[in-house]
Amino acid sequence: MAGNDDDLKLLGAWPSPYVMRPRIALNIKSLGYDFLEEQFGTKSELLLKSNPIYKKIPVLIHDGNPISESLIIVQYIDENWTSSGPSILPSHPYDRAIARFWANYIDDKWFPSLRGIAAAQGEDAKKAATETVIEGLVLLEDVFKNCSKGKKFFGGDKIGYLDIALGCFLGWLRVTEKLNSVNLLDESKTPGLYKWAEDFCADSAVKDVMPETDKLAQAAKVILAKIRAQAS
Amino acid sequence: MAGNDDDLKLLGAWPSPYVMRPRIALNIKSLGYDFLEEQFGTKSELLLKSNPIYKKIPVLIHDGNPISESLIIVQYIDENWTSSGPSILPSHPYDRAIARFWANYIDDKWFPSLRGIAAAQGEDAKKAATETVIEGLVLLEDVFKNCSKGKKFFGGDKIGYLDIALGCFLGWLRVTEKLNSVNLLDESKTPGLYKWAEDFCADSAVKDVMPETDKLAQAAKVILAKIRAQAS
Numbered sequence A, B: 001m002a003g004n005d006d007d008l009k010l011l012g013a014w015p016s017p018y019v020m021r022p023r024i025a026l027n028i029k030s031l032g033y034d035f036l037e038e039q040f041g042t043k044s045e046l047l048l049k050s051n052p053i054y055k056k057i058p059v060l061i062h063d064g065n066p067i068s069e070s071l072i073i074v075q076y077i078d079e080n081w082t083s084s085g086p087s088i089l090p091s092h093p094y095d096r097a098i099a100r101f102w103a104n105y106i107d108d109k110w111f112p113s114l115r116g117i118a119a120a121q122g123e124d125a126k127k128a129a130t131e132t133v134i135e136g137l138v139l140l141e142d143v144f145k146n147c148s149k150g151k152k153f154f155g156g157d158k159i160g161y162l163d164i165a166l167g168c169f170l171g172w173l174r175v176t177e178k179l180n181s182v183n184l185l186d187e188s189k190t191p192g193l194y195k196w197a198e199d200f201c202a203d204s205a206v207k208d209v210m211p212e213t214d215k216l217a218q219a220a221k222v223i224l225a226k227i228r229a230q231a232s
Helices: A017-028 A045-050 A070-080 A093-119 A123-148 A161-167 A170-180 A191-202 A213-231 B017-028 B045-050 B070-080 B093-119 B123-148 B161-167 B170-180 B191-202 B213-231
Strands: A008-012 A034-037 A059-062 A065-068 B008-012 B034-037 B059-062 B065-068
Touching: A008 A017, A008 A045, A017 A070, A017 A161, A017 A170, A045 A059, A059 A070, A065 A070, A065 B093, A070 A161, A070 B093, A093 A123, A093 A161, A093 A170, A093 B065, A093 B070, A123 A161, A123 A191, A161 A191, A170 A191, A170 A213, B008 B017, B008 B045, B017 B070, B017 B161, B017 B170, B045 B059, B059 B070, B065 B070, B070 B161, B093 B123, B093 B161, B093 B170, B123 B161, B123 B191, B161 B191, B170 B191, B170 B213
Parallel strands: A008 A034, B008 B034
Antiparallel strands: A008 A059, A059 A065, B008 B059, B059 B065
16 A cells, blocks of 8 residues: 555566666655566566566556656656655756756666666676766766765755656666676765765655665576577 | 847858757747857857867757756746747646657657658669658657647647747758659648648748748758768
């Protein structure tokens, strides 16, 4: 049961970084929800009906009305429950525009570069892919300094939109580090983000939905094996 | 001069559909701005400084602060000048989420399919690409019916976010029809959108920034020739 007046269902899967985004947003707003887990490789009737265009998780269903795409869902949660808990998007329109810009950058540029490490063939390619990810983090270190203004999070004292957009990938970042024996989030190169990652994962809205690295690494191996079996 | 208290500069180019989006939004809010035209194939120092990540137009510079990405700029204009003219995004959070979803669909799926017609090699490929574009329009016809609820625009009585997101491509849709001798926006297949396109182009916020089809077709030929010369 949702535990509030609203009927909230979230279609998702625990290893998905995109699913973590609405889960953190719902936690920030103290909104209970039914978490309906999709199984890897299959799609439920409810998912196909709720997101017929992309057939992808996450989908939030609020009183029967489906909303798709993780960042759109996070904005919906923030805009629909303005008085339940702190704001997720910054209050000033310019800060909101900047947060939206970098959230898109993370999805369109940075996370694909992280996936590029696993896809790289050979040591030289892996090294180049690793450098690209680190360059992105160095760029985001600057963004963090500008947005946080000396506070703990991109959003200031509390987790906000950009914290959620980047933070949801921390589990996969650690798995990539572990499975490829590389160091990506380095305390000497990106000290601000290094500390931010610790604070983010320890936050009460995050800690119960952030997967353990070992468990996620195990899931990653299973998912990769299934993808390779389907491709062969 | 901007003609208002704010210093507004828009870096753009008249044939760009993405640049048309903030221009329409600024017109809706009755905000004057300096239109600084970038030349095709070159990038001004101001553009490189204002959007160092993507180096792309449009960029809106408000009192010295740059904002990039057309849909983010439109939301910024709506959120920063709430009392200047009608709202661009719908008022209800769910309607906003739906508008954002379909705006992303138009950019990620539908417009690339329109570009696919020009790129198609041979009659069969062109026919298949044309069918894909029309299927997208049939889908958007349904979205139009749901959003407009019998009124003229996706946004109801007035042009809104989704009108801007799709409408900015009408010039290029007509150029694609003309240069490839195909019929895409068909009164029999998509009667709602057919009428909507007429109303959209006749609107006072749009008519002065929507390029004439012949002029745009001429520009398209020049742009394509330059791209081919660079590629060869």
